[in-house]
Amino acid sequence: MTTAATDPQPAPPRPEAIRIEGLQKSFGTLNVLKGITLTAREGDVVAVIGGSGSGKSTMLRCINFLETPSSGRITIGGEPVAMRADGSPADRRQIERLRQSLGMVFQQFNLWSHKTILENLIEVPVHVLRVPKAQAVARAERLLARVGLAEKAGTYPAFLSGGQQQRAAIARALCMEPRAMLFDEPTSALDPELVGEVLAVIRDLAAEGRTMILVTHEMKFAREVASHVVYLHNGRVEEEGPPEAVFGAPRSDRLKQFLKSVG
Numbered sequence: 001m002t003t004a005a006t007d008p009q010p011a012p013p014r015p016e017a018i019r020i021e022g023l024q025k026s027f028g029t030l031n032v033l034k035g036i037t038l039t040a041r042e043g044d045v046v047a048v049i050g051g052s053g054s055g056k057s058t059m060l061r062c063i064n065f066l067e068t069p070s071s072g073r074i075t076i077g078g079e080p081v082a083m084r085a086d087g088s089p090a091d092r093r094q095i096e097r098l099r100q101s102l103g104m105v106f107q108q109f110n111l112w113s114h115k116t117i118l119e120n121l122i123e124v125p126v127h128v129l130r131v132p133k134a135q136a137v138a139r140a141e142r143l144l145a146r147v148g149l150a151e152k153a154g155t156y157p158a159f160l161s162g163g164q165q166q167r168a169a170i171a172r173a174l175c176m177e178p179r180a181m182l183f184d185e186p187t188s189a190l191d192p193e194l195v196g197e198v199l200a201v202i203r204d205l206a207a208e209g210r211t212m213i214l215v216t217h218e219m220k221f222a223r224e225v226a227s228h229v230v231y232l233h234n235g236r237v238e239e240e241g242p243p244e245a246v247f248g249a250p251r252s253d254r255l256k257q258f259l260k261s262v263g
């Protein structure tokens, strides 16, 4: 029997990495995000699922201001983003700084085609963050080895497969030592046989406790790696919860329908 004196204390909640409150985004008259609220604590893997056009990518792009929100609040690492009433950033330098703390990985890799893989990885650390070149190169080489591309440092992106390019893009994001990673459908542009190698890298990052928000169509993978799943429908969070609940015991008819349609 344990006594009150020896009862373990509940662990304090992990610090918040990303918090979004009441996020709205319209493109002209098209109201895409209708008030999204979501929190990712440090170490969380939040998978965002939903049908085409539900607003998943727009939400992710608003988090690092690749899109300007129409309204709402975004807090990164406890620091509220200064926004004007129309949602535009009030402090460009703050946006740049916060953006650098979020490693974004896109569907289309977005590597610089005229730079080698190593140059892609060290460009921002050396020329923007002023990391000494030798240090940036050492970090880049370590991360390339980690994603299985040690031999490709001197190669140009065009000579790599899509899976290799995406792994390089992940290594490039990690070079910034980000607080959290944002993945926007990282395997959607890949041939099916190349999907697994990219998912393996993401799985590895999740296992080491990396904070991430992952927009994905890979339901099996989302169920496997996510600590929390958010289902978006028509610009709103329709349902959310742990993967066992969202995938195993969906409550809303829309989610049930969606899972049936993808599954």
Ligand SMILES: Nc1ncnc2c1ncn2[C@@H]1O[C@H](COP(=O)(O)OP(=O)(O)OP(=O)(O)O)[C@@H](O)[C@H]1O
Residues within 6 Å of the ligand: 027, 030, 032, 050, 051, 052, 053, 054, 055, 056, 057, 058, 059
């Ligand atoms: N820059 C833009 N200008 C106008 N409309 C946009 C823009 N970006 C996105 N949209 C529209 O916003 C809606 C949501 O798009 P979004 O890409 O966020 O959806 P999604 O859930 O990620 O879809 P998918 O799974 O197909 O990628 C769509 O109707 C899209 O056409």
